Amino acid sequence: MSLKKYFSIGKIDMLERYSYFWENTFSIFILVLIVFVLAKIWTAIFSQGQTIDGFTLVQIIWYICMTELIVASTSNEKIEDIGNEIRSGELSNTLLKPLNYLGKQFAIMFSGFFYRFITIGIIVFILAYLLAGAIPLTFSGIILTIIIIIFGAILNFCIVLIFAMLALWLEDSSSIYWIYQKTVFIIGGMLIPLDFYPTWIKSILIYLPTSYVVYFPAKTFVHFSSSLFFTSLIGQIIWIAIFIVILTIIYKIGIKKVSIHGG
Amino acid sequence: MADNFNFFKAIYRLEFKSALEYRWNFIFQSFGMLLQDAFWLIFWGLLIYKFQSINGWNFKSILYLNSIIALSYGITATFFGNSRRLALLIEQGQLDYYLTLPKKPLFHIIAKFRYSGIGDILFGVILAFFCISLKQIPLFIILNICSCIIMISWSILFGSLPLYFGKFEKAAKVANESLLTIAFYPMGTYTSFVKFILMFVIPASFISGIPVQLLTNFNLNWFLGIIIFAIFIFVLSIIVFYKGLKRYESGNSMQMRG
Amino acid sequence: MSQEKGKEVIIVKNLSKRFETKTKEKGFLGTIKSLYAPKYKEVVAVNNISFSLKEGELVGFIGPNGAGKSTTIKMMTGILFPTTGIISVLGFNPQEERIKLAYKIGTIFGQKQQLWYHLPPIDSFELFAAIYEIDKEEYKKRLDELVKLFEITPYLNTPVKKLSLGERMRCEFVASLLHKPKVLFLDEPTIGLDIIAKRTLREFIKKINEKEKTTIVLTSHDMEDIEELCPRIIIINHGKILYDGSTEKIKNKLNYKRITFYFEKTPEKLPEIKNVKVIEKEKFKVLLEINKEKVDIKEVIETYLSKFNIIDIDIEDPPIEEIIEQFYRK
Numbered sequence: 001m002s003l004k005k006y007f008s009i010g011k012i013d014m015l016e017r018y019s020y021f022w023e024n025t026f027s028i029f030i031l032v033l034i035v036f037v038l039a040k041i042w043t044a045i046f047s048q049g050q051t052i053d054g055f056t057l058v059q060i061i062w063y064i065c066m067t068e069l070i071v072a073s074t075s076n077e078k079i080e081d082i083g084n085e086i087r088s089g090e091l092s093n094t095l096l097k098p099l100n101y102l103g104k105q106f107a108i109m110f111s112g113f114f115y116r117f118i119t120i121g122i123i124v125f126i127l128a129y130l131l132a133g134a135i136p137l138t139f140s141g142i143i144l145t146i147i148i149i150i151f152g153a154i155l156n157f158c159i160v161l162i163f164a165m166l167a168l169w170l171e172d173s174s175s176i177y178w179i180y181q182k183t184v185f186i187i188g189g190m191l192i193p194l195d196f197y198p199t200w201i202k203s204i205l206i207y208l209p210t211s212y213v214v215y216f217p218a219k220t221f222v223h224f225s226s227s228l229f230f231t232s233l234i235g236q237i238i239w240i241a242i243f244i245v246i247l248t249i250i251y252k253i254g255i256k257k258v259s260i261h262g263g
Numbered sequence: 264m265a266d267n268f269n270f271f272k273a274i275y276r277l278e279f280k281s282a283l284e285y286r287w288n289f290i291f292q293s294f295g296m297l298l299q300d301a302f303w304l305i306f307w308g309l310l311i312y313k314f315q316s317i318n319g320w321n322f323k324s325i326l327y328l329n330s331i332i333a334l335s336y337g338i339t340a341t342f343f344g345n346s347r348r349l350a351l352l353i354e355q356g357q358l359d360y361y362l363t364l365p366k367k368p369l370f371h372i373i374a375k376f377r378y379s380g381i382g383d384i385l386f387g388v389i390l391a392f393f394c395i396s397l398k399q400i401p402l403f404i405i406l407n408i409c410s411c412i413i414m415i416s417w418s419i420l421f422g423s424l425p426l427y428f429g430k431f432e433k434a435a436k437v438a439n440e441s442l443l444t445i446a447f448y449p450m451g452t453y454t455s456f457v458k459f460i461l462m463f464v465i466p467a468s469f470i471s472g473i474p475v476q477l478l479t480n481f482n483l484n485w486f487l488g489i490i491i492f493a494i495f496i497f498v499l500s501i502i503v504f505y506k507g508l509k510r511y512e513s514g515n516s517m518q519m520r521g
Numbered sequence: 522m523s524q525e526k527g528k529e530v531i532i533v534k535n536l537s538k539r540f541e542t543k544t545k546e547k548g549f550l551g552t553i554k555s556l557y558a559p560k561y562k563e564v565v566a567v568n569n570i571s572f573s574l575k576e577g578e579l580v581g582f583i584g585p586n587g588a589g590k591s592t593t594i595k596m597m598t599g600i601l602f603p604t605t606g607i608i609s610v611l612g613f614n615p616q617e618e619r620i621k622l623a624y625k626i627g628t629i630f631g632q633k634q635q636l637w638y639h640l641p642p643i644d645s646f647e648l649f650a651a652i653y654e655i656d657k658e659e660y661k662k663r664l665d666e667l668v669k670l671f672e673i674t675p676y677l678n679t680p681v682k683k684l685s686l687g688e689r690m691r692c693e694f695v696a697s698l699l700h701k702p703k704v705l706f707l708d709e710p711t712i713g714l715d716i717i718a719k720r721t722l723r724e725f726i727k728k729i730n731e732k733e734k735t736t737i738v739l740t741s742h743d744m745e746d747i748e749e750l751c752p753r754i755i756i757i758n759h760g761k762i763l764y765d766g767s768t769e770k771i772k773n774k775l776n777y778k779r780i781t782f783y784f785e786k787t788p789e790k791l792p793e794i795k796n797v798k799v800i801e802k803e804k805f806k807v808l809l810e811i812n813k814e815k816v817d818i819k820e821v822i823e824t825y826l827s828k829f830n831i832i833d834i835d836i837e838d839p840p841i842e843e844i845i846e847q848f849y850r851k
Contacts, residue, residue: 023434030441033465036457037448044318175379179295186306197309273651281639360633362600364652365623512616513602514540 028123031072035124038064038191039131053195059222060193061132066218067190069124070149073117074156074213075181105164109157117149141224145217148229151236152217155209158243165250189215209239270366271374275342278376289378296382300333303447304390326394327475331403332446334387335410335470337380339418344377346415349422350435358511369504373419399478402486406474409493413469416493416500417442423500426507446471466496527576530704530736531597536606538567538592538760566592568760569606576703577734579726581741581751581768585840589760590740594706597738598626611703624653627697631709634681634689635696641678642692646699653700660699667695670732671725687718694725704736705729711746723749744838776813781806782825783833792824810839 039061046057055063128135163177185191188210194202205211216232282289307325311317339346352358352372361368395403421435445467453461461468469492477486541561567589574580584590595601596608599615599622608615613622629635636645650660668674671691676684681692690710697705707726711719727750730737741747747754748768756764764771783806791799791807796815801808811821818836825831 022428022431023437026434026437026441030437030444030465033441033445033460034448037445040453040457041317041448045314175292176295179299182299183302186302191306192310196313201309269651269654273648277637277640277644277648280644281637359595359600360630360635362619363598363623363626363628365620365654366652367620512600514538514604 024119027072028120031068031120032123032127035065035068035127036131038068053193054223055193055195058132058135062128062135063193063218063222064191065124065128065131066221067188067214069117069121070152070214070217071184071188071190072120073113074153105161106157109160110153113153113157117153135222138224144229145221145224148220148232148236149217151233151240152213155236155240155243156213158240158247159209159213161247162243162250165247165254184210184214187211188213189218193219207235209243212236212239274371274374275376278374282376282378289381292379293382293385296337296379297386298382300329300383300386304329323394324475324479326390327478328447328471330387330390330394331406331410331474332387332443332471333383333390335407335414336443337383337385337387338407338411339414340377340380341384342376342380343373343415344380345375346373346418346422347436347439349373349419350425350432353422353425353511354430354432358508362512368508369419369501373415395478402478402481406477406489409489410470410474412493412497413466414442416496417466419500419504420496423504423507426504426511441465442467442470466492469493527578527734529573530576530611531574531738532607532609533573533593533597534571534607535569536567536571536593536596536608537565537569537604538589538596538601539604540564540566565760567596567603570757570760570762571606572755572762572765574736574738576736577730578753579730579737579739579751581739581747581754582757583740583742583747583754584757588758590757591708592760593757594708594738594740598628598706599623624700625702626704626706627700627702628706629690629693629697629708629710631690631707631712634693636681636689636692638682639680641676641680642673642684642696643677645681645692645696649696649699655700663699663701664695667698670728671695685718687714687721690714690718690722691725694722694729698729698735701733702735704738707737707739707741709741710739711741711743719743719746726750742838777810777839778813778818779837779839780809780811780818780821781835781837782809782829782831783835785830785832788829792828794821794824797821 042057042060042064046052046060049057052060159180160177163180166176187205187208189205194205194211194215197205206215212232212235216228216235220228220232304325307329308322311320311322311325345352349372358368358372361371364371391403418439421431421438424435425431442465445461445465458468461472469489473485473489476482477489540563542564570589570593582590582594592601596603597610597615599619602616610622611625613625615622635649636642637648646664647660649655650657655663668677671694673688673691673695676688676692681689684692694710710726711722714722723746726737726739729735737750739746739751751768753766754764754768754771755762779800785805787804788807791802794811794816796812798810799807800810809821811818822834
């Protein structure tokens with residue numbers, strides 16, 4: 001019963017997105033340009049046709065495309081809205097509704113993610129094919145990679161919600177979130193696979209949640225192996241569990257704060 | 264003229280005072296930006312270290328790049344903080360307020376002191392300290408000014424579009440950020456078609472690749488080119504804004520609700 | 522309340538404003554269609570209105586939302602350009618001489634504030650002095666004068682966010698008057714204020730109007746504001762002026778009040794009182810309209826209180842639309 005509710009909210013949100021025609025077009029144009037630029041840089045680096053840290057040029061280009069796709073699909077503009085909602089005490093309104101507030105946010109974010117992933121994904125795949133040619137994929141590999149991507153998205157949503165909740169304590173959490181997003185480019189493995197970093201740096205970064213949103217899903221795609229699959233999945237589940245606990249705690253503290261201050 | 268100067272002084276004074284009210288946020292955000300800029304630098308440093316040089320770019324060029332972008336962005340964000348919010352302000356109906364005051368609205372709107380850019384300014388200056396020689400200082404300053412002008416004009420261009428089209432705020436935001444995002448990766452070798460796009464469709468080259476080129480290897484033509492372009496885009500942005508304003512005032516823009 | 526013979530400061534002749542709005546069908550298909558083949562509909566917001574205001578007049582503009590009130594005011598301040606017609610404010614054409622005009626007019630929007638939220642009002646005042654290029658000596662004198670008049674001396678250095686709404690509004694007034702405007706546009710200045718603050722603010726508005734002969738254009742949904750302050754009223758609806766004349770004349774139309782009584786137990790029969798009309802009756806509440814002039818509100822309340830167990834009472838003005846309708850019925 002309640003799942004249906006969430007789906008209908010998600011659907012409305014998806015319909016809204018049709019009116020953001022220009023926004024999406026621009027985003028896609030920029031994305032294509034960036035991927036293109038990055039591909040050129042990597043082509044220059046791989047000019048001798050070598051393999052670097054386990055990656056060939058074809059693989060690195062597909063890797064970049066995947067990370068860009070993931071980041072573009074999970075980038076969430078609603079954090080300001082959530083932050084404002086929470087701060088203005090609207091939270092107390094939703095508390096009265098049978099909908100679980102967090103659940104509602106998940107539904108909205110998920111619909112956004114699917115919509116973006118599919119629309120941008122088509123373009124990115126074509127682009128990658130044009131730039132690098134085909135990459136060997138197995139059917140089971142694809143299915144399992146999709147699972148990792150989805151879990152990565154869920155993990156990312158948890159992180160976004162935590163930032164949004166911070167709005168209860170900070171005047172402006174959107175700028176911190178922006179800083180976080182930019183940092184993910186580096187530590188999440190978006191620009192270069194974590195394998196390219198010095199070993200000691202890599203060994204720290206792969207335990208961070210950010211790598212489970214970007215690096216592991218993209219790597220699973222280009223370097224699929226069952227061990228990689230399991231490592232990624234387990235890491236994601238652990239982090240998701242940790243964040244759910246943190247979120248519940250913050251949410252409870254937040255509710256107390258909102259009700260004390262009269263919302 | 265003197266009155267305008269007083270006006271500028273007065274606005275910034277109030278802005279600064281207002282920002283100080285949030286001392287902790289001030290420090291926190293400036294520091295955050297500085298940290299993030301440092302991250303980027305380390306990142307590029309690692310890449311160069313690993314790959315020696317990328318398309319002729321070495322560590323010094325990375326330093327030039329980061330210092331110009333950080334400094335000019337910092338100045339833009341700090342002193343003209345509202346330039347990136349122009350679209351939002353217009354859609355929120357705040358334009359009317361500025362129109363009831365006896366000043367030309369554009370400057371008044373974008374002039375907003377946002378302390379978040381101070382971290383970037385600091386970073387840019389520190390980097391410059393390491394890579395810019397005394398002889399290069401005048402050139403560096405001019406390049407930064409051009410870069411600031413280009414960034415602000417770009418923001419105004421897209422920020423003015425809600426005056427022509429309806430809900431444009433999100434698209435404007437994307438366009439705004441895109442300039443900076445692309446500016447960070449200038450190192451590919453491109454076909455002339457792509458070069459053209461990176462100069463005249465999204466002028467990222469003008470705030471990254473070209474200034475770095477000029478600092479490494481000064482060339483009078485490119486120098487003049489950057490100045491001319493900066494003036495051109497500035498004038499263009501002002502025209503687009505004020506033309507849009509006329510539309511707004513005639514009630515032909517989507518923003519006017521009777 | 523006789524009008525002094527003064528010169529006309531605002532002249533509006535045959536003013537019209539037409540907008541083109543996009544019409545869009547519902548649903549996705551509608552959105553896509555509107556991108557390719559947009560359909561436009563012409564909306565006439567202001568339809569050939571004319572009026573003029575003399576120096577020192579205090580005029581109330583009333584009309585329901587969307588009636589064309591704010592459109593007219595926007596045209597008078599130069600924010601919006603007319604489609605046809607002539608406007609002259611203080612001898613300026615607002616469309617062409619917006620900035621020159623801006624030096625001589627002041628605006629207060631009850632719902633938007635001009636003062637900087639985190640800073641004490643004195644800082645905002647200084648900024649305004651710079652915006653309006655007020656001479657330093659002049660500014661000091663004027664500030665002194667206004668601060669005394671509006672009694673805000675104790676709040677000058679308190680951050681605006683710490684002030685009550687009433688105190689803030691008084692400071693907003695000072696800010697708008699620093700440059701000695703000849704015309705003041707007040708849009709819902711008393712909104713959200715408690716009754717005492719409202720009364721105080723009205724006194725200040727009257728004082729300024731008398732002292733400096735400032736022409737004031739007031740819009741408000743609070744009928745008492747209009748009654749207390751404006752000897753002249755202009756009623757606008759559907760872009761046309763329905764009435765432009767003395768407030769006295771239609772005062773009896775403004776003399777209705779609506780009372781909602783909330784009962785613990787639904788009454789079977791309501792008392793019949795003369796000049797009291799039952800507008801709505803629901804399970805636990807009843808909405809009455811009473812004619813203030815003919816019946817004492819207190820008596821009505823007392824009658825109901827004595828007969829029933831009343832949990833709550835709401836008293837408000839009838840909505841403007843009703844007033845206008847009634848007025849038209851005449």
